[in-house]
Amino acid sequence: MQGKFITFEGIDGAGKSTHIGFVTDYLASRGKQIVSSREPGGTPLGEKLRDLLLHEKMHLETEALLMFASRREHIAQVIAPNLAAGKWVLSDRFTDASFAYQSGGRGLPRAKMEALEAWVHPELQPDLTLLFDVPLEVARQRLDATRTLDKFEREQADFFAKCRAEYLRRAEQFPGRFVVVDSTGSIADIQASLAHVLEKLL
Numbered sequence: 001m002q003g004k005f006i007t008f009e010g011i012d013g014a015g016k017s018t019h020i021g022f023v024t025d026y027l028a029s030r031g032k033q034i035v036s037s038r039e040p041g042g043t044p045l046g047e048k049l050r051d052l053l054l055h056e057k058m059h060l061e062t063e064a065l066l067m068f069a070s071r072r073e074h075i076a077q078v079i080a081p082n083l084a085a086g087k088w089v090l091s092d093r094f095t096d097a098s099f100a101y102q103s104g105g106r107g108l109p110r111a112k113m114e115a116l117e118a119w120v121h122p123e124l125q126p127d128l129t130l131l132f133d134v135p136l137e138v139a140r141q142r143l144d145a146t147r148t149l150d151k152f153e154r155e156q157a158d159f160f161a162k163c164r165a166e167y168l169r170r171a172e173q174f175p176g177r178f179v180v181v182d183s184t185g186s187i188a189d190i191q192a193s194l195a196h197v198l199e200k201l202l
């Protein structure tokens with residue numbers, strides 16, 4: 001029995017992390033065993049790479065390669081074995097983030113992301129990708145209100161506009177697995193719509 005793989009995406013501050021706890025509790029209450037993880041990170045090595053990725057300046061191709069290095073480890077250690085054991089794996093970001101940030105935001109050709117994706121996970125795709133979508137100003141206000149900003153979060157509005165556009169483009173390209181969640185509403189309203197989406201997956 002294979003579990004299901006759900007990914008959470010959106011520009012920084014869109015609100016995706018806020019809802020992972022809700023989704024975990026909702027699915028657990030329906031008898032699913034949940035493993036919740038994140039990218040970059042999710043393994044001891046991946047967390048070391050995350051620290052470098054979020055705080056060190058580097059060439060844009062180095063950044064893309066380290067994202068996929070972290071992902072390779074995450075798939076091997078966490079995603080694949082837990083799915084094979086019938087658990088549901090929730091990941092705060094996956095490969096759509098590389099398309100959005102490294103191709104959309106930084107401008108790396110999509111073909112390079114496609115080549116890395118084909119190398120690192122030729123067979124694996126999420127069963128469901130929840131794309132939390134908000135206007136840039138809303139995301140910025142939420143970020144500024146909460147924390148010290150990392151390397152990505154300090155990027156300018158133009159960078160996030162390109163990331164958001166690439167996310168929305170991918171949602172159109174893969175309508176079978178993407179659900180775009182309007183993340184401007186209240187947390188309670190968003191959770192009600194998430195419950196509706198999850199019901200269809202059960």
Ligand SMILES: Nc1ncnc2c1ncn2[C@@H]1O[C@H](COP(=O)(O)OP(=O)(O)OP(=O)(O)O)[C@@H](O)[C@H]1O
Nearest residue numbers: 011012013014015016017018142146183185186187
């Ligand atoms: N619908 C909402 N209404 C109001 N505030 C919200 C909403 N969703 C999230 N927030 C608040 O916005 C802030 C950012 O949310 P969160 O950390 O979930 O964003 P994120 O998309 O995961 O960001 P990042 O990718 O940078 O981690 C938090 O303080 C959170 O409480």
Ligand SMILES: Cc1cn([C@H]2C[C@H](O)[C@@H](COP(=O)(O)O)O2)c(=O)[nH]c1=O
Nearest residue numbers: 012039040067093094097098101102152
């Ligand atoms: C997986 C992945 C992530 N990123 C960026 C996007 C975010 O700014 C950070 C992760 O921080 P979060 O608060 O945990 O969302 O990393 C990226 O550029 N490319 C990727 O593949």
